[in-house]
Amino acid sequence: MMHRPQSAEDILRGLAICSPEEIDLEEIAFCQGAKVKYRELDGCEAYLLADATLGRAIISIDERANPLRQRFSLAHEIGHWERHRGQLLVCSKEDIGGSGSRKNGVSREKAANQFAAELLMPEFMLKPILRDYRRFNMHAVRQLASTFNTSKTAMAYRLVEMEKEPCILAAYSKSGYVWHISSKSIGHQWWPRRFLDPQSNAYSILFNGSRDDATMSDLDADTWFDVPGADRLEIGEQSFRVHDDLVMALLVARSERMLAD
Template sequence: MRLSPAELLLQELGVTDPTEIDLEAIAYHVNAHVRYRPLDGCEARIVGTADRAIITVNSNSQWRRKRFSIAHELGHWHHHRGRCLACRVEEYRPRSAVSPERTADGYAADLLMPNYLFRPLANAQKKLNFASIKALADAFNASQTATAIRLVEADFAPAMLVCHGPQGRKWFVRSRSVPDRWFPQDNLDAESYAFGIQFGADPDGPILRKIGADAWFDRVGADRFEIQEQTIRTGPGETLTLLVFCDERMLEDQDMRWYGR
């Protein structure tokens, strides 16, 4: 597998285990100094010249958030040196268009969870659920959200990740093996397990549970299938749902209108 720039950097430094990913040391290696200060309105920023940079990270953020911020700014330092950017680092999430921020996010993901280390540990997990996601997040000292996106985008299993807030769906990402026709509804269905977690006092989903696919997808034929759902809270007013496609017929290349009732 071809290595990304971030992965090449890690191998250049001899990183062979997730515990060896020391972001401040990596920054020093590429002539970027990391400092921590209270910041208002952003999580991090970078100021650089031709060959040196200062990365300032919000000292009030949680440690894993700080790690992503450093990795994100190192992405800018690698890809956008010499450009003037107004950078507002957000938690790693799918972005709809190619942009400097998306490029920096991708670099950060490769630096925090390089595929040459991530894939073997991911393959060792028995199944895709939030227990395995948490185990990997702890191993790489990354957030559950970033780790979940990494797993789903890597297509270890046909799955979808959907983030909701009080106003509805905020973003989603699907595995390559899931056809584009499966597009989640904007708002949570009251029949979904996620609804009681997002809007009620239900506890986080402890396991994957089967549910009718029509609770998540508003299209003809969805009611003929079941998927697996697990939802957790990821912040104030925000939930993250993992949907695993357990019926292979949902992955076939055909229009669901041909399924009879």
């Protein structure tokens, strides 16, 4: 029988999963014909070995990764099993949960990342909960990440993608810009600077060892963007450290001039 890929939402609804605490990935994988094994992997974070003719698969996850990373990796591989059945896929750290900035259209890895986000943080569950949050900031991100058992980065990415407010999530290492995602309403010219400005909170966190921002600060937009007139606009920034050489900045638009025409 020909396999017809299902969306993450269809799988969840088909299993009558209605709340975040019910999202049991091992059980979901089993129901889709995949067995999950945790073991040490060399050179990758996860891989999928599948027999498409039998509709059976084995998903291997690196047991040394942290639990939240393992969880996203498993959701990612379930995505491959649904979307790319019959292929042997070995996924590196860069593939799983990356920005997905690939050329030549939507890559297999980007598709699997999108599926994972929709499986772990389904819109039909998130939207009703989001109504309880008047502002989009890291307080909301942290609470929702805890509720859905995801990382702060994954949740912030998902909320930017869902357009809770016109905003940008940008990642920087000490070498400079790594990736960013913008809400659809943000104009394309608002591309973050190549290097962090010393006046930004993210710079202080990454280079000076400052603590993660407890609240959102209002800064001149030219701190973050080399766009004419940015010095006359304000932007909200709240940043947090991911590890020693990676910081995330949540940037919230304060002016309609940052919106797309």
